[in-house]
Amino acid sequence: MRDDLATWQKLNVACFLAGGLVGFYPELAGEPYRDASGRTYGPLIRQPILVFAADAAGLATALRRANDRGVAVSIYTSDLFSTGNDHDNRAAVAAVATEALDLVGLAIHAERKTVDKVTRGLRLHA
Numbered sequence: 033m034r035d036d037l038a039t040w041q042k043l044n045v046a047c048f049l050a051g052g053l054v055g056f057y058p059e060l061a062g063e064p065y066r067d068a069s070g071r072t073y074g075p076l077i078r079q080p081i082l083v084f085a086a087d088a089a090g091l092a093t094a095l096r097r098a099n100d101r102g103v104a105v106s107i108y109t110s111d112l113f114s115t116g117n118d119h120d121n122r123a124a125v126a127a128v129a130t131e132a133l134d135l136v137g138l139a140i141h142a143e144r145k146t147v148d149k150v151t152r153g154l155r156l157h158a
Contacts, residue, residue, distance in 0.1 A: 052106025
């Protein structure tokens with residue numbers, strides 16, 4: 033997550049990226065919850081999610097490292113703050129080359145060793 037975002041933007045981006053992880057890896061979704069009254073609630077992601085803070089250069093480096101290792105990546109760019117739907121979001125990303133993406137967040141899921149290599153040098157978000 034880019035460290036210079038407003039709090040609402042960080043929360044918004046984190047939610048979208050978590051959804052992207054489940055889109056790439058449906059097995060991350062757990063089972064639905066049921067309370068003692070029999071009411072059913074939606075599933076949560078089964079694994080902890082670590083959120084790291086980085087500047088724009090750190091995010092670009094993490095994206096390059098993930099791509100170099102063949103790790104699937106979900107991204108959120110600054111352009112997506114001004115779009116209002118999924119179709120326009122995809123068009124905004126499609127209009128920009130990888131190296132020019134104005135990343136504000138990215139999400140990956142991989143073996144711990146690989147995640148450690150991709151996120152090397154980033155700090156956990158405070």
